[in-house]
Amino acid sequence: MSSFVSVDSSDADAPTQTWKLTVFIVTAISTLAFFHINEKTRSLILFAWACFIKPFTPSNRKTHSNHQSNLESFYKTQAKIYDSTRKVLLKGREDALTLAFSHLPNKKENVWIDIGGGTGLNIENMDKYVAPLKSSFKAVYLIDLSPSLCEVAKKRVAENGWDNVHVYCADACDFEIPHKEADLITFSYSLSMIPSYYSAIDHAAKLLKREGGHICAVDFGIQSDINAVGRTNTLGGLVNRHVPWIYRTFWRIWFECDKVILDPSRREYLEYRFGTVKSLNCYNKTLGKIPYYIWLGVNKSHDTQLMHRFNSLAIESPYLAPMDVKNNNVPNSKCLEAALDNAKKGLPFPSLFYQREAWRVYYDELSDRYEPFKNQYIYAFTWEDPREDAKILKLSSKDTVLCITSAGDNLLSYAALPDPPRRIHGVDLNPCQGHLAELKLASLRALPLETTWKLFGEGKIENFKELLIEKLSPHLSSNAFQYWMNQGHVAFDINGKGLYDTGSTxxxxxxxxxxxxxxxxxxxxxxxxxxxxxxxxxxxxxxxxxxxxxxxxxxxxxxxxxxxxxxxxxxxxxxxxxxxxxxxxxxxxxxxxxxxxxxxxxxxxxxxxxxxSHYRKNNCPDYISKHGFKVLSRKVNSPLDNIRLHTDTLNDVLVRLTKKTISVAVIMDHMDWFDPSGEDADDEIDALFGALCVDGRVMLRSAAQVPWYIKNFEKRGFECQAAATRTSGTSIDRVNMYASTWICTKKVEGDHMNFDLDAK
Incomplete structure (x- = not known):
């Protein structure tokens, strides 16, 4: 010790000796302090050392040829404190488990493989927060390559008495289990630590149940818009998908020091190998906005939902025009065009094909036509009075109705009628209006009346996020799910202003x-x-x-x-x-x-x-009334099955619908928006003429008592009559926002061609 203390300033080794003395003193003090602090603090210190200091030490720079050795060098010293130190870092694990289990067709006797399951915390969380293991799974397999983590997992299994949980210390790329297929396969922050990830994903694909099997991943991710080019429709939405360059670069470099690889290819291979059911892009804001994602997929060629979607396209005429190789002038269904294009490229079908419900019709969300809406709907509620619609139109199951989606209230009122239309097409160019309508449809499908009332009657609810993931997500498209995960906490905040303080209105x-x-x-x-x-x-x-x-x-x-x-x-x-x-x-x-x-x-x-800013139970739209909810929420022959939501222009939808099959088109005040000097009105009237059957009716409202475009309808072959006209001091319905309501009836046959008013 004295040789360290007596240092001659002229000695060439003096700086080295001083450094050694400093290290010795710091180490001695730290060691003494380490054993005199509580367990939680010791765990945090050990975690900080393993994750933020050790990766930069010379001894840690060596990479072993054996991946198991690399894992052990990282996890061996922190296996026992792994769970207590990862709660803040590894966000979204419980949400991913809840999302995955909510989508399983059966809630009992499932086989689950947790690849890279580590200490078994995922399995414990499934049992504690999502679904009881003993009744929900006949077998659970935890696969991990780290012996240290597997030992912790085995101890956890024994302590909980799970006789259906099996821990295998094995490679993710070639492990074997007694069961030939699994209902659920999960990667929880493990895919980014598997060097040969493509092999691990391929192996998972072999084990995934062909019909109804789901695969789920939650992990760090650094996607950007560039990675989406050419395969946008397979991704399930782009909300928050683009991670800014500074975050992509910083976190990729940082995690590489721990041999955790954040390149986008891992997620992209999942999205190529499987069909995307749900996709969510998030940030861990607690630790400096670390980007992560939650993704859920199915077999891209044999999933049940996929077959249901194709059956809807093939046999539910009038839905969208079928492929017609003999007549190239007839537009094809956009969704069929996209599906065929993807199939040629070996890509999964568009994400909308893998959803449980067939409500949402395929649309390309990167289209410039959606840019003006800035991720916000205009109307949180619908102004038109459906009571008057029912009186005027006298709708029945013989009708096929096309209407403006808006907030979805009116099309739900039509569906709740005693003899509802056989098909209702909702059309709106604003994607967010479709997201709102989807949320209402999903709530009617999955929630009790009282919960649905809190959402749309009061416009506020305490547990919206949990409700969205656990109950509503299986009935939403991935696009709508992304939107409400991103916006719902504001729209339905129990301490905020509520749903009806959202939208432009x-x-x-x-x-x-x-x-x-x-x-x-x-x-x-x-x-x-x-x-x-x-x-x-x-x-x-x-x-x-x-x-x-x-x-x-x-x-x-x-x-x-x-x-x-x-x-x-x-x-x-x-x-x-x-x-x-x-x-x-x-x-x-x-x-x-x-x-x-x-x-x-x-x-x-x-x-x-x-x-x-809220409704009363005796003064509310039909869909949240006691009677309307009972009709719409029934499990067998639900009127909800007959609803389709198009995210497009009215004109574009009309020309793609099977000709002469729409019996009623309710276009609200839509045509008031057109410029009288332009051709938009003529084009739309022509499209209406082609889609409507003989005696098919167009119902419209206008700010004018006699709109300028009525003569355009008449010249095309419509018989037009004012169903109601407002004069000063009188009202035509409970809203009374418009000066007139018109019914224009198609009375002549004719080919589907543009017409020249001046020539006639």
């Missing part, structure tokens, strides 16, 4: 509440919503609310402002120009008669929602 609702607040009318609005008689309701409106709402300042600054009309109310300039009066007078004519027509608190859920 939230600005109108917020403005109304602000005006009522600053003018001291909030209490009067409450009284209006709780009024017991029509006279009481009218008195509150006339004496308190109306004078404020329709004063000059409000009318000039907001209602009459074109920017506000579009951004808040969704009224474009072309439609505003069709109003037969000033914009302020138009809204006076809209709202005044409503007060004398129906009780806001009990028979007008449209305006009750705008004032209260």
């Amino acid at each position: 939230r600005w109108a609702l917020r403005l109304a509440k602000y005006v009522f607040k600053v003018t001291g009318l909030t209490s009067k609005v409450e009284e209006l919503c709780n009024a017991k008689t029509m006279n009481e309701q009218r008195e509150i409106w006339e004496s308190s609310i109306r004078p404020v709402l329709f004063n000059f300042a409000v009318g000039k600054l907001f209602v009459g402002n074109p920017v506000f009309l579009w951004k808040a109310l969704g009224v474009p300039a072309n439609q505003a120009a069709m109003m037969d009066t000033s914009i302020l007078q138009y809204f006076i004519d809209t709202l005044d008669p409503i007060i004398g027509r129906s009780m806001v608190g009990s028979d007008n859920y449209f305006y009750y929602l705008t004032l209260k």
Whole structure:
């Protein structure tokens, strides 16, 4: 010891001796401290050493030719504290297990292989949080190459008394098990540590059950847009898929020091080898935004859902036009075109083909036509009154209906009728409107009324994420699932403003509440919503609310402002120009008669929602009413099976539908948006003519009493009649937002050709 203390400054070895002394002292103090601190702190220190210091030491730079030796050099010193130190780092494991189990066709007697299962924590979490092992699985196999981790796993199995769980210390690329196939195969942060990952994935593919088997992976990932080129439709959505360059580069270099490889090829090979059912892209924000993903797949050629999707295309006419090799002028189904193109390239079919439900029709989400919507829907609720639709149209099971999707409320009302249409096509160019409609469909399929009511009646719920993964995800497309995993915590936040404060129309609702607040009318609005008689309701409106709402300042600054009309109310300039009066007078004519027509608190859920941001159980859309929910949620012959959601322009859908098979097209106020000097209206009328059968009807609403495009319908062979016309002081339905409702009936046969109005 004295030789270390007595150091001559002129000695050439003095710096070395001083360094040794420093290391000795630090090591001695650290060792003493290490054994005098609690277990949790010791685990964290050991974890920090193994993950953040040891990888940069000279001894750790050596790579063994034997992968098992590489694993042991990393895990041997931390096997016993592995679970307690990975909770913060390895995010999404429980979510992945829940997602995977929710998609299994059978909930009992499954075979599960957990590849790279390590200490068995995944298996314990499945038993504790997702599904009991003894009743849900007849056999569970944990495969791992690290003897140290396997020893911990065996101890865990013995402590829990799982006689159906078997731990194999074996290579992921060639292990053998007694069972020939597995219902579930999982990779939980293990694929990024397997050098020959392609071999491991191929081996898993051989073991996966052909019909109904699912494979799930959760792992670090560094995907980018470049990796999606040429195979977008197989990926199941692009929400958060692109990881910025700085994160891709930093985390890849960092994890390589631990021999964890974050290249995108591992995930890409999964997406090539299997059909994608669900795909989720996330960040571990606790530790500096480490990117990770959760992915769920099935056999890409033999899955049950795949057959169901093809059967829907082949036999459910009128769905989409079948392939027609004799007539190249007839457009083919976009989904069939995509499927055939993928098959030629050896790629899986589009992700939408592997979903349990056939509701969502295939669309290419990279199309420029979706760019304006910026990942947000406009309408969180639908304004048109379906009660009037039912009276005018008298829909039955003989009808095939095409309508604008919007928030999905109206098409669900049609489906809830006593004799619902045989098929209902919802069309909307905004993908997010389709995501919202899908969420409603999934809730009706999978949830009880009370839970569905919390979602769409109150617009708030406490456990939305858990509900989405466990109950709703099997009935959603991957695209919709991604959207709601990304947006749902805001839309349904129990402490937030709720679902009906989302979408572009939230600005109108917020403005109304602000005006009522600053003018001291909030209490009067409450009284209006709780009024017991029509006279009481009218008195509150006339004496308190109306004078404020329709004063000059409000009318000039907001209602009459074109920017506000579009951004808040969704009224474009072309439609505003069709109003037969000033914009302020138009809204006076809209709202005044409503007060004398129906009780806001009990028979007008449209305006009750705008004032209260939620519904009442006796004043709500049909699908969340007790009767409507019972009809729609039935398990056998559910009207929900007859709904299809198209994410496209109305015109593009019409020309691809089987000709002369649509009996009713409900296009809302859609045509008011067209420029009278353009050709869009003519093109759409021509497409409607081709899709409608003889005596097929178009129902439309307009801001004008007589819309300019009615004459276009008549010249094409439609007989047009106003079903309702609003005059000052009268109302045509509970919304009364439009000046007229029209029925245009196809009365002549004719070929499907564009027509020249001037020539006729």
